[in-house]
Amino acid sequence: MKLATWNVNSVNARLPLLLEWFREAAPDVCALQEIKCIDEKFPIEAFESLGYNCAVFGQKTWNGVAILSKFPLSDVTKGLPGDDSDEQSRYIEALVEAPQPVRFVGIYLPNGNPLGTDKFAYKLRWLERLHARAAQLLTLEEATIITGDFNIIPTKADCWKESVWLDDALYQPAVRQAYQGLKNLGYTDAFDVMPPEGNRYTFWDYQAGAWQKNEGIRIDHHLLSPQAADRLNGLVIHKDTRGRTHDEAKPSDHVPVEIELA
């Protein structure tokens, strides 16, 4: 069973490339982030024609997350619990009704830049709420996967040059500690168990020739409950999609990251 995550930076701007990749890689389940549209503008028919069920939590202009699945989806939760005033679409959760079910959580964690603003405070509060939800999910004793764009560089090995990231919200000690805190609850980062050969980055900035110079970072992660970690068989970072174009469509700045579960 292949479960992927991809920050697509607008699902509609990316659609030709997405459909091409979904045909090739054929993930069973995929979390999308930054769909950048309201629910009514999500290209549901295009994905349904490839055999996917869609759960969408959209938003105008910014953010927006979705789950695509070849298996039925049930028990869908939209929005991260813990703050009714949070209006940003960054969290979606569903039960994937496969022969061996999986509870699948897709997140688009706040970027948090620049430091010293309410944006960074929002990121820290969001992390606290995610910690609480992650702890709650563990009590279900299910195979649970929390995946998505975490906007967190876990270690200095996960960026091309540490000095560049020291003043960035993606690499702050408090943020990295919060990520470790999720692991301390009992979640496993699939990358720690199944590091791929060669590339470890999942994002290359559009600017400053970052892709051409391989100046990337690893910020798209899969966290697995013990019941899910016991089934982990592999991890693939689809780096080639970063260099692909399709007619008018240009690549996302993130690439898909996929895990294989027994």
Place this chain on the structure above:
DNA sequence: ATGTCGATACAATATCGA
């Protein structure tokens, strides 16, 4: 010298967020 994107309000460019 952030050197690029995408959505939006707006009607060719500017702003915002990343």
